[in-house]
Amino acid sequence: MRNIYITLIGLLFIIAFLPSCYKDDGNYDYTEVNGIEIDTSGFYINSSYYTVYPGDTIALSPSIEYEHPENLSYSWVLVPFPYEAEVVGNATEWPAPDTIAHTLDLDWIVDVDPGGYRYYLEVKDTVTGLSKQIYPSYINYLNVATAGSFYALMCLSEHEGQTDLGVYYTRLALIFSGDTDPQYYSNKYGHMIPGKPTLLGYGSEGYYYTFTDQGGLRLDKNDFLTMESFDELFYTVPQSNVQDYIDQKSQELLINDGKLHVLNNNLSNDRKFSSAIAGDYKAFPYISSKDKYSDAGNSLCTLFDENSKSFVRYFSQGNNIVKYGAASSEAYVDPNNLPNIPLAILTYDYSKTCAIVKDEEGIIKAYLYNFLSEDDSDVSGNGSRSIIDLSNCENIDQATMFYSGPSATAFHYATSDAIYTFSITSGANTATKIYDLPQGEEVTCIYSLPMGGFPTAGRVYWFATWNEASQDGSIVEFEIDPNSGEPSWFWGQMFGLDQPNPNVTNGFSKIKSMKVGI
Incomplete structure (x- = not known):
């Protein structure tokens, strides 16, 4: 004790x-x-x-x-x-x-x-x-916490062509407890996970998924022992190309090679993902978020179909993908008609969707949707400002990565030399630079503390960077105002933490995906 x-x-x-x-x-x-x-x-x-x-x-x-x-x-x-x-x-x-x-x-x-x-x-x-x-x-x-609980920022990293799982602890996340270890998994078990990392997921039943280009594993949350191999996760095993994953309303949703697979935790003894959900679609690596206690909008999730350049729906325990009906004349955005495949699709403001698209004229815009709307003929996410011209945002045409915290109303984007923020709902039409990257560094992943991490949920952001020349990875930790996306030392000051904002921790491998299991 x-x-x-x-x-x-x-x-x-x-x-x-x-x-x-x-x-x-x-x-x-x-x-x-x-x-x-x-x-x-x-x-x-x-x-x-x-x-x-x-x-x-x-x-x-x-x-x-x-x-x-x-x-x-x-x-x-x-x-x-x-x-x-x-x-x-x-x-x-x-x-x-x-x-x-x-x-x-x-x-x-x-x-x-x-x-x-x-x-x-x-x-x-x-x-x-x-x-x-x-x-x-x-x-x-x-x-x-319950006995055996393990709370940390888990970091799926690439090291010499294989995958390792590191842990990062911070006093800004009050639920965290322990010591940072960039090579946690390999130090614990004496080996790494085969293949290069692609995605880290967390299932609320108490396990992590570590997906690589050679497969992946389901790992117990607390001791990280292997529960199932990639082949054991599916009824019909696909070629490994996992692009997105979300645990939602007693069901786990996974996009692999453009197709949706579903695991129904609300059905007894169902521990495997289904065969690919039927339909003539190629899913973009995005699955819309949905309040676990809400039935608004009826469908379990919304995907983006690259073939038709439109959003489509999946209904709980369904066998196929369903298209949206015609948009009403009052709607400001049409889910059936985007000018191009998005550069990125983000969840913001808990359950809304932001598609960042370069239109036919080369102008980058944000298309905002509320797929939980009871009226599925009008899923406009922000009234008359449901389409925002982003062309005045500094260097957004050079963005290499976009991210929005699910509870935030701002998104961040990274270029080769800086990180910027744009406030979606403030009425702004310009972005703000919040961080200059050191020479030779690139951003490889962005993530924020999820809502279970009260009271700093949605305010702690981690930007993983990599320096190819020095072969050194870092975690740049910010406390951020989730509405403006700008640095805000509120809880850090309240806690009396003696650290800068941002705070940089070196010594990691190349982090490709991050997740907190709550």
Whole structure:
């Protein structure tokens, strides 16, 4: 059983100012009170993270400076996070918090169910009745994980023509806990995965997929042991050319060589992907995202068919691909008629779709769709601004990669020497440069912390870069405003993190795909 010891270092800060004098019928009549001063300016955590497990011990030893310490009482309080009101009968009530200690020092064995929590120390002057709450660093967020849980940024990398799986830990993602290891898989098992990496996927049933140009593996999330080989993943095994994967609403969707394959986790004992879904289509490497709890739009996902230059639909447990009907005259975009095969297709604002297309005149534009619209004759994503001219965006015609975080309303693109951001919904028509690439580096992958990584979900971005001359890969970590796409040191400042924004970590191989398993 591990102990997480938190000891006190740093200077004092004043958390409450009490009245300078007051009437008291106790042991004295008038007393000068200078205030409760509590030193919390430098809690140090041995593990450096706030992910713990049932049975772990959290030990804190704050110090109090107060002229009348005999008046003080202490309560360590624990509440669920998020802390939400409950309906009791006809009334709405806030659940009573748990008190886990009545002492200044905390020595608590974690004995609560896995989940998110917040905890704090309440110091009260029993004479005046005044009190103050003290929060440990990281705004007292506590993630209690299930035994064997493994949370990190997983990095599928190419090394000497083979595939390795590295891990990256960061204090910006509170659910992460451990040490960065660029060659995690090969160090653990003594060998790499055959073939060059193509795509890393995560299934909510508790496993990762590592796809390569020679096949791939399904790996257990926690120990990364092989569960199935590529051939064992399919009823009818295709030639390996996996282009996209998503876990969605109890079904796993995979595009291989332009065809859709489906695994139905909502059907008992179904652990394999189907044969290619029928239809005369060539799927672009994009699968639309859908709220797992929403049936809006009815179809399970939307794909883009390169043959017809149009978006098409797949319905849950269906056997074929279905075309959209004619768009209404009021629609600003037509899913059946794009001028060209997109340069990129992105999910933004949770479930909307942005297709970046160079039209017949060579102008790059963003076509915005809402495929969850109840009216499938009008799937315009942003009203009259559903088509945005991007020609004023600096060097966008030289972009080598595009990315949008699913919860963001901005997308990023990389060129050979810089990274830019464009805000989709702000009304902007120009992009902003956020990072100049060092000489000789190229961006090989972009990814952001998914929504399960509260509270920094959607704000932590990782740009993987590669320097061919030095054979060195890096992870450039930003905290970013998801609406503007620009750097914003909000949670990093809140946590008191001593690192720049961006923060660069070297020593990786050539990262081709990244994923967080939540």
